Amino acid sequence: MQVKMTVNGQDVSGEAEPRTLLVYFIREQLGLTGTNVGCDTSSCGACTVHLDGQSVKSCTVLAVQAEGCQITTIEGMAQGGEMHPMQRAFHENHGLQCGYCTPGMVMAATSLLEENPNPTEEEVRLGLEGNLCRCTGYHNIVKSVLAAAEGASE
Amino acid sequence: MIPVAFEYVRAESVDHALEQLSEHGDEAKLLAGGHSLLPMMKLRLAVPSVLVDVGRLNDLSYIRHEGDTVKIGALTTHHLVETSELLAEYCPLIKGVAAEVGDPQVRHRGTLGGTLAHADPASDLPAAVLALGGTMVVAGPKGRRRIAATDFFTGYYESALAPDEMIVEIELPATPGGKWSFKKFNRRAQDWAIVAVAAVHNGTTGVGLVNMGATPLRATAVEEAIAAGANAKDAAAQAAQGTSPTEDLNATVEYRAHLARVLTERALTDLQI
Numbered sequence: 001m002q003v004k005m006t007v008n009g010q011d012v013s014g015e016a017e018p019r020t021l022l023v024y025f026i027r028e029q030l031g032l033t034g035t036n037v038g039c040d041t042s043s044c045g046a047c048t049v050h051l052d053g054q055s056v057k058s059c060t061v062l063a064v065q066a067e068g069c070q071i072t073t074i075e076g077m078a079q080g081g082e083m084h085p086m087q088r089a090f091h092e093n094h095g096l097q098c099g100y101c102t103p104g105m106v107m108a109a110t111s112l113l114e115e116n117p118n119p120t121e122e123e124v125r126l127g128l129e130g131n132l133c134r135c136t137g138y139h140n141i142v143k144s145v146l147a148a149a150e151g152a153s154e
Numbered sequence: 155m156i157p158v159a160f161e162y163v164r165a166e167s168v169d170h171a172l173e174q175l176s177e178h179g180d181e182a183k184l185l186a187g188g189h190s191l192l193p194m195m196k197l198r199l200a201v202p203s204v205l206v207d208v209g210r211l212n213d214l215s216y217i218r219h220e221g222d223t224v225k226i227g228a229l230t231t232h233h234l235v236e237t238s239e240l241l242a243e244y245c246p247l248i249k250g251v252a253a254e255v256g257d258p259q260v261r262h263r264g265t266l267g268g269t270l271a272h273a274d275p276a277s278d279l280p281a282a283v284l285a286l287g288g289t290m291v292v293a294g295p296k297g298r299r300r301i302a303a304t305d306f307f308t309g310y311y312e313s314a315l316a317p318d319e320m321i322v323e324i325e326l327p328a329t330p331g332g333k334w335s336f337k338k339f340n341r342r343a344q345d346w347a348i349v350a351v352a353a354v355h356n357g358t359t360g361v362g363l364v365n366m367g368a369t370p371l372r373a374t375a376v377e378e379a380i381a382a383g384a385n386a387k388d389a390a391a392q393a394a395q396g397t398s399p400t401e402d403l404n405a406t407v408e409y410r411a412h413l414a415r416v417l418t419e420r421a422l423t424d425l426q427i
Contacts, residue, residue: 001162017159018159018160018161018162018205019156019157019158019159019160020156021156024156040155040196041155041193041196042189042192042193042259042260043344045257045259048259051262054233054262055258055259055262056259056262056263057259057260060188060189060192060193060263061188061192061263062162062185062188062192064162064164064207065185065188065207065209067164108258108259111258111262112258115237127258129257129258129343129344130256130257130258130259130260130344131257
């Protein structure tokens with residue numbers, strides 16, 4: 001069936017079987033491969049995108065469920081060639097090692113700060129509970145998110 | 155992993171959803187947030203041929219306080235429950251438990267009605283609704299009926315819902331100022347509870363158990379002991395009575411019984427019993 005949605009500010013449409021998962025629609029139909037598939041079982045969070053402004057795991061959402069919705073992927077974060085403050089914070093605080101979990105971490109972290117602009121370290125750790133880093137680089141990821149929160153409140 | 159192909163229908167109203175259920179019977183499943191159903195479909199543990207998407211029925215997303223009751227629409231997400239100021243005042247147990255389900259992404263999608271209809275004994279919220287003595291308001295072809303939480307859960311992933319019915323609302327007794335506690339034990343972030351205990355005190359004490367049998371359970375022996383004047387330690391000693399937990403990779407039957415007693419004592423201590 002025909003599916004329409006707005007992805008990173010652009011109206012898009014494509015053919016998708018009802019069983020097509022949102023992450024595959026984004027990657028294969030739209031060619032936006034920044035969103036990674038990790039575990040494919042809604043555990044790891046690598047596929048996190050924003051659906052109407054909230055973080056979701058796009059491996060556990062059908063593309064047809066997102067009909068008419070606003071989707072933001074990692075490709076939609078930088079504006080005018082400038083990295084999003086969260087991306088910059090990850091860059092400056094060495095918040096990534098292999099980088100595979102990073103798009104999902106950035107999307108989850110921006111959603112977290114949207115809901116809680118001044119989190120404690122514990123709140124950041126709990127807020128990123130749904131995102132796994134196999135390099136176990138959590139220390140600098142948490143540091144990055146705290147730095148982004150501090151930067152935004154300055 | 156991709157689910158087996160199915161027909162997809164987006165419900166325009168509760169009546170439309172019920173018509174679809176009547177037409178397709180056992181072959182159809184309702185899709186709300188999909189965070190229990192879609193993983194099961196990927197694993198071929200569920201193979202519905204028709205999915206009726208009720209996710210757009212926004213008029214079933216609400217939290218209201220009316221007299222002695224809190225009413226929550228079936229499609230209210232865990233995120234809305236965990237961030238509700240109204241629930242902080244009138245039903246803090248359900249808010250506190252919702253905040254411990256899965257992870258933030260899951261809570262943005264998962265719904266209260268969905269988790270109750272799914273009837274997974276390892277889920278947190280069904281035990282909380284049991285402890286509170288809640289009631290499911292269910293719509294079906296013959297109109298609406300109310301099912302008490304104590305009668306709702308009938309077996310492993312099974313409930314008193316007929317195949318052509320859907321939950322539209324959850325009624326919970328308002329417990330303003332009531333003490334509550336939720337003790338969840340797991341080994342890894344975002345995991346299901348190996349065992350969890352939800353307890354609330356508002357005149358009487360309600361205790362619900364997660365993952366201690368084929369259904370979420372009410373710890374009636376504990377509740378009766380408290381009513382008879384037992385202290386937290388003595389009442390909690392009854393926590394595994396009447397339960398039938400299973401053994402799995404995480405825990406033996408004996409260990410689950412031990413956890414139920416320990417977590418119940420901690421929860422009752424929080425309630426200052």
